[in-house]
Amino acid sequence: MGRKPNLVEQGCFLNLWSEHCAYRSSASLLKTLPTEGGDVILGPGDDAGVVRLTDSLYLAVGMESHNHPSYVDPYNGAATGVGGIVRDILSMGARPIALMNPLYFGSLSVEKNRYLLEHVVSGIAGYGNCIGVPVVGGEVVFHGGYTGNPLVNVVCIGLVAKERLVTATAQRAGDRIILLGSSTGRDGLGGASFASRDLTSDSESERGSVQIGDPYTEKLLIEAVLEAVHMGLVEACRDLGAAGLAGATCEMAAKGDLGMVLDLDRVHLRAEGLTAFEILIAESQERMVLEVKPDNVENLLMIAEKYDLNASVIGELTTDTNYTIFHKGVIVAAIPVHLLSGGAPISESPSKPTPRVTATIPPEPKNLKEAIQRVLASPNIASKSWVYSQYDHEVQLRTVLKPGTDSAVLRITDELGIALSSGCNPLHIEHDPYIGTYGSMVENTVNITTTGATPLCAVNCLNFGNPEKKENYYQLKEATRGLGDAARKLGIPIIGGNVSLYNDSREHNTSIPPTPSIAIIGKLKKIDNIPTNTIQQSNETIILIGETKPELGASEYYHTLNTKAGSAPTVPADIDTRLAIIRKLIQTDTVATAHDISNGGLATALSELITPTHGAEITLIN
Secondary structure: OOOOHHHHHHHHHHHHHHHHHHHHOOOHHHHOOOOOOOEEOOOEEOOOOEOOOOOOOOEEEEEEEEEHHHHHHHHHHHHHHHHHHHHHHHHHEEEEEEEEEEEOOOOOOHHHHHHHHHHHHHHHHHHHHHOOEEEEEEEEEHHHHHHHHHHHHEEEEEHHHHHHHHOOOOOOOOOEEEEEEEEEEOOOOOOHHHHHHHHHHOHHHHHHHHHOOHHHOOOHHHHHHHHHHOOOOOOEEEEEOHHHHHHHHHHHHHHHHEEEEEEHHOOOOOOOOOOHHHHOOOOOOOOOEEEOOOOHHHHHHHHHHHHHHEEEEEEEEEOOOEEEEEOOEEEEEEEOOOOHOOOOOOOOOOOOOOOOOOOOOOOOOHHHHHHHHHHHHHOOOOOHHHHHOOOOOOOOEEEEOOOOOEEEEEEEEOOOEEEEEHHHHHHHHOOOOHHHHHHHHHHHHHHHHOOOOOEEEEEEEEEOOOOOOOOHHHHHHHHHHHHHHHHHOOOOOEEEEEOOOOEEEEEOOOOOOOOEEEEEEEOOOOEEEEEEEEOOOOOOOOOOOOOOOOOOOOOOOOHHOOEEEEOOOOOOOOHHHHHHHHHHHHHHOOEEOOOOOOHHHHHHHHHOOOOOOOOOOOOHHH
16 A cells, blocks of 8 residues: 555454455465366355356355354344345345254353353244245254354355356446445444454453344345346345445455445445444445446336335446545545455464373263163254244245255255255364364265265355464364365365354353364255155165274264263265265165264164154164
8 A cells, every 4th residue: 555554444454354354364275175066157255156057047055154243142143144144145146045054052051052042043033034035954063162152154045047147246347336225334343353353251242243134124135136137237246244335345346356436425324423434344234235337227226216225326346456435525545456355464373283182981881772862862962843943944835855854955946956964063073173074074965865966066164263273273274174175085066155263262261162064065856756864664674884883982972971082983985986876776766765874873863763653673783
């Protein structure tokens, strides 16, 4: 810049150069992940990744976190997490058709954790149900390390016709920038920088950093944007998420190698006296910024009026690469666009492995029945129907397999479907970040394989502690390495995701277990004969595929005994071949029931297979 930034400019840098926006500690690691594939239309770097379903139909996929806000205000934090990821999908011109929500909480023995669980689930249900997007899957995990720092991750997918795909890349100078949706207030101020530091005992006083959602406005926004896209009015589109107006507009211009001039006096405000900094950085929800050709502005404004949404022309794209902001007739910020977006210094912290705990292997239980009951009673294994029964998982009438199964399945056409699975195994990953993450990638792939689906793509949310701590950065590096190696082995491109760091609680002196949550999407060429997850008739043969090894380390059983002894499970070298064989068997209609073996092992899998009318008799052979 050649000068010291003024206060408004400093505020822009504080947020857009934050860990949350700039991925300063993880950018170099993310570049090692495989992102290309035969059906990949758009990989990482936009609001969502996009893959091909058919020659004329694309699928947009995104995954985000809303961790810190959900601790401070669990209902609104979770609700606006849903709203944000839905708008990410919407910004691609896609109609959102499904959500998944991997959730991670501290022990249920702590009253605050029970409160967080109740209100996070209520927030997800309240928002998702109102906007008419079904929550079809996810997971709920309990671990003492999440006390003081719960994780709320959310996945969204949407459908877009090939010719209507929109990106965040600005197209041409002279086009107008329109702000559409809710008015701008002080809610969510500094949300990006808030998400880039540890939680403390004072964090609950930062409720101003938590956005307040309005699902009814979101529903109107969805329909308005899709109508504008259908009419060919939208050249580029961005959701206003982290860093608010500054983040969305600056990144749009930078992607198109253009500049932008904004007039903040044209922004609809819901409060008096907002400063230029507050208008730029506020993360008020249900807002989108659109690039529109001058001749199409009036038509866009008419659509906004039809849906009773605020809309105003707040700026235009320029041939230079400067980001210039006017407020009250005066230039309050003038920053090179590529310096503000993409110019943050990248760091790589020192790392070292966490010392391995040596513990004595517990003796085999004297009473196997009691041991199995102990595992089945664990909150991590017990039914999560209390959670997913609060979600409307059948709205839009696409849901074929509902929550509670290995994988959700959605109908796309009469024959074509998609399978979805999300989550990870924090116990395994805490034990060994590389092996555990590799295994979590495989587990999600196995889940969709039980439906006969062929993997199409993956997204992820890398949730870790403070990267300035050597042990935490080591976990991040090793987990990313495991994620990449597993994706390459399985032939699954990673087309997007999110990184959430500084998930430490100074109040409780805890750092979360490493939690690289993963979502995998698979494609089904037919959906009329998908295997069930439960036994449907008597006299069927149960076949166990794979070897059972003495790998009880980081198991749910050992977790109930509070021991860190043993070795965590490793993945067979020929896992890709095995899954291909299983997939082929299912696709030829020779399998009636298929179920993944994961948390809780064979005992848990069998207990989930049986029904009140059909049990199972098995023989254990050494």
